[in-house]
Amino acid sequence: MRTVVCLLFTMICAMHITWAQASQSMEVPLDQKIKMMVGEYKWDYGYVEQDVSIAGKIYSDYGTVSKRSKIITFDIQGWENFTANIGFDDAARWDSGVSLPRRNALSFASSTEIAYGNQVIQGSITIRRNNEEFKKIRIKQGDKAVLLSVPLNGYDTLSFEYTGDTYYIILATPRLSKGGTPSIVDGRTPPPGVFVCLKCNIPFASQQLLDQHNDVEHRIMVDPRDIKSLAAALRKRVEGKPAVLELVTKGHVALATFNRIAIYSPATATDIAENLSGELINLDFPLVERGQLDALMKELKIQNTGMIDPKTAKKIGETLGCDLIIVGSISDQGQFVVINCRLLETATGKALAAEQVEGRKNIVDTTK
Numbered sequence: 001m002r003t004v005v006c007l008l009f010t011m012i013c014a015m016h017i018t019w020a021q022a023s024q025s026m027e028v029p030l031d032q033k034i035k036m037m038v039g040e041y042k043w044d045y046g047y048v049e050q051d052v053s054i055a056g057k058i059y060s061d062y063g064t065v066s067k068r069s070k071i072i073t074f075d076i077q078g079w080e081n082f083t084a085n086i087g088f089d090d091a092a093r094w095d096s097g098v099s100l101p102r103r104n105a106l107s108f109a110s111s112t113e114i115a116y117g118n119q120v121i122q123g124s125i126t127i128r129r130n131n132e133e134f135k136k137i138r139i140k141q142g143d144k145a146v147l148l149s150v151p152l153n154g155y156d157t158l159s160f161e162y163t164g165d166t167y168y169i170i171l172a173t174p175r176l177s178k179g180g181t182p183s184i185v186d187g188r189t190p191p192p193g194v195f196v197c198l199k200c201n202i203p204f205a206s207q208q209l210l211d212q213h214n215d216v217e218h219r220i221m222v223d224p225r226d227i228k229s230l231a232a233a234l235r236k237r238v239e240g241k242p243a244v245l246e247l248v249t250k251g252h253v254a255l256a257t258f259n260r261i262a263i264y265s266p267a268t269a270t271d272i273a274e275n276l277s278g279e280l281i282n283l284d285f286p287l288v289e290r291g292q293l294d295a296l297m298k299e300l301k302i303q304n305t306g307m308i309d310p311k312t313a314k315k316i317g318e319t320l321g322c323d324l325i326i327v328g329s330i331s332d333q334g335q336f337v338v339i340n341c342r343l344l345e346t347a348t349g350k351a352l353a354a355e356q357v358e359g360r361k362n363i364v365d366t367t368k
Contacts, residue, residue: 030063030174035075052170054087054145059172065160066168073159079152084174085145088121092166123164129155145172199264211266219265222337222359224275230339230357231279237353244352251323253285254293261331272330288322310349317346337361
């Protein structure tokens with residue numbers, strides 16, 4: 001028995017070394033060191049070593065795409081993904097590259113009318129890979145930055161084309177990365193019985209051990225005040241719809257554990273569900289026991305709430321005796337965890353209300 005245990009331990013250690021070597025991750029900013037083939041791209045344009053704000057949110061590193069260049073193209077051979085937060089600088093002027101003094105930038109985050117009357121800066125940016133259009137994004141000044149993620153495997157060039165009312169648009173925290181998804185190495189999936197942490201590439205012998213590792217190493221706690229704000233916003237939304245309010249008042253509501261996007265710890269989703277459950281009860285949402293819904297979803301083999309179609313919603317309603325179900329997702333967006341929720345009618349599967357909140361986060365140190 002001891003020999004078998006030692007052999008298994010040796011195999012897992014060997015797999016850990018192999019996976020770590022095969023999937024070493026790298027991330028670099030899209031700055032002047034990246035080879036540019038066409039156009040003009042400015043890094044920290046206009047404010048060397050200073051910040052910009054997009055809808056009041058501060059970014060410390062950024063690049064700009066100007067109208068003058070029409071199209072800028074980068075050589076991205078060897079990279080696997082590009083990400084950036086795209087938006088207008090709060091201090092940008094109408095049809096000009098001249099910015100307001102930085103001390104005034106935040107005052108324009110939500111009131112562009114002060115500078116431009118009723119004219120709000122608008123524009124669009126088109127993203128292409130190998131000259132093929134990938135996505136076109138339309139943006140207004142004052143809107144939150146749009147998170148862009150572009151897969152690059154199999155492509156040689158990445159291009160941006162901006163048109164709009166001001167001279168430039170911001171690419172905040174632009175990043176090129178590779179090796180960040182070790183679920184496939186050298187074209188192969190992990191061998192049966194091996195479960196790999198997608199954040200630190202450590203292999204485990206079971207999903208349970210992997211979940212325990214993620215709950216210890218990668219657990220995130222969301223500020224309870226933001227969860228309370230989400231519950232209050234959903235209640236306000238419901239009260240603005242008399243028919244929905246009647247369903248909530250007279251019926252029963254189930255709360256599902258939300259899907260995780262780029263969040264590795266199951267405990268993070270459980271914590272949010274528990275806190276949200278308490279806040280909803282305090283706001284007179286008649287919730288059914290969460291454990292009943294989790295058990296039913298497991299029985300129906302529903303791995304995430306995005307799989308709840310009208311037929312499944314009806315089955316949940318009939319089994320649990322609930323008229324409504326709250327589903328949603330939680331997504332790691334850097335400094336924030338974005339929580340989306342939707343209120344579904346179980347009889348039809350139709351979404352009756354939806355809300356979103358940006359939750360401030362801190363990493364939980366469970367080793368103390």
